[in-house]
Amino acid sequence: DTEVTQTPKHLVMGMTNKKSLKCEQHMGHRAMYWYKQKAKKPPELMFVYSYEKLSINESVPSRFSPECPNSSLLNLHLHALQPEDSALYLCASSPRQSRGEAFFGQGTRLTVV
Amino acid sequence: GESVGLHLPTLSVQEGDNSIINCAYSNSASDYFIWYKQESGKGPQFIIDIRSNMDKRQGQRVTVLLNKTVKHLSLQIAATQPGDSAVYFCAEISSGGTSYGKLTFGQGTILTVHP
Numbered sequence: 001d002t003e004v005t006q007t008p009k010h011l012v013m014g015m016t017n018k019k020s021l022k023c024e025q026h027m028g029h030r031a032m033y034w035y036k037q038k039a040k041k042p043p044e045l046m047f048v049y050s051y052e053k054l055s056i057n058e059s060v061p062s063r064f065s066p067e068c069p070n071s072s073l074l075n076l077h078l079h080a081l082q083p084e085d086s087a088l089y090l091c092a093s094s095p096r097q098s099r100g101e102a103f104f105g106q107g108t109r110l111t112v113v
Numbered sequence: 114g115e116s117v118g119l120h121l122p123t124l125s126v127q128e129g130d131n132s133i134i135n136c137a138y139s140n141s142a143s144d145y146f147i148w149y150k151q152e153s154g155k156g157p158q159f160i161i162d163i164r165s166n167m168d169k170r171q172g173q174r175v176t177v178l179l180n181k182t183v184k185h186l187s188l189q190i191a192a193t194q195p196g197d198s199a200v201y202f203c204a205e206i207s208s209g210g211t212s213y214g215k216l217t218f219g220q221g222t223i224l225t226v227h228p
Contacts, residue, residue, distance in 0.1 A: 004156075033216070040121055042202055042218035043157065056215055090156050097214030098206065101147070104156030 006091050006105035014113055015081060021108045023074040023091030031055075031097040032074040034066060035090040037107070043090055049074060050097040081112045121200065123223045132190040134222045136203030139184065143205035148177060148188045149218070152199045157218075160188070160201075190224075198226045 004025045013019050023032065031050050035043035048056035049068040063085075065077040074091055088109055094102040126132050138146070144165040149157035163170045163177045163186075170177050176189040186203050203219040 031214070040221075042221050045215060045217065048214065050214070092156075092216075094216075098145075098208075101159050101162060102216055103159070104149075106154075106156050 004091055004093055004103050004105035006089075006108050008108060009106065010109045010111075012111045012113060013078065013081065015083075017081075018077070018079045020078065021076040021089055021091075021110075023076075023093075023105060024072055025093040025103070026072055027093065027095075027103065028071075029093035029095050029103075030071060031094045031099070031102075032068060033092040033094075033102065034074070034076050035092065035104075037088040037090055047076075048097060055097060078110075081110075083112050086111045121221050121223050123225065125225045125227065126193050128193065128195060128226055128228050130193055132188075132193045132197070132224060132226075134188045134190075134201050134224065136186040136188075136219045136222075137184055138186060138203070138205050138219065140205060140207060140217075141184070142208050142210065144208040145206040146177070146179060146186050147204045147206070147216075148175075148186075149202045149204060150197075150199045151202065151221075157202060193224075193226050195226045195228055198224055200224070 007022045034046040037043040045058050046060045047066045052068045063080050067075040088107040090107045092102040092104045147162040148160040151157045161172045161177050163179050168179050174191045178187045200221045202221045207215045
């Protein structure tokens with residue numbers, strides 16, 4: 001199984017809503033990542049977890065809250081988002097943080113209204 | 114042809130031609146480089162990687178060249194096929210400091226292959 005599974009595929013939420021994005025991998029990878037991608041732009045790193053501990057936070061606003069419950073799961077909790085937060089949110093995993101062969105999920109297309 | 118401007122660089126080729134996609138990187142501390150392919154509606158897909166102690170690496174129909182002197186990376190695709198049409202990103206991994214292991218993507222190039 002070389003898949004990273006993200007749910008939901010699409011999400012529309014209001015600015016006062018609370019929602020969560022989920023990511024799952026069963027490759028035994030110990031590094032997991034959240035990226036944000038706007039149209040026609042490269043993915044931008046948000047967070048990195050290494051061995052279930054937050055390793056990198058790219059100064060992401062607190063309305064985005066990551067969580068790594070175990071080595072296979074990664075969540076991104078969303079609260080009080082702004083319309084400019086609408087984007088494709090990508091989850092990835094790699095064997096270790098320093099190993100670049102990261103496998104990406106299909107992403108969650110988020111629209112904030 | 115290839116163009117660079119306010120939009121993503123684009124490269125248009127005929128099926129069967131060879132394609133060369135270029136990338137410049139800025140971080141001298143990066144020691145690991147990766148090429149990703151992203152098709153519409155999908156996440157990036159790993160193509161090939163290269164470490165800084167190498168200057169060339171070959172895969173199936175793809176070759177990556179690394180020139181550390183000028184901080185330049187290229188991806189060569191042989192006998193390009195319509196299925197190769199996608200956005201191609203180079204990415205780099207920082208090897209030290211607070212950004213250790215941080216995977217950073219370059220701007221991207223849109224490759225269009227005409228039958």
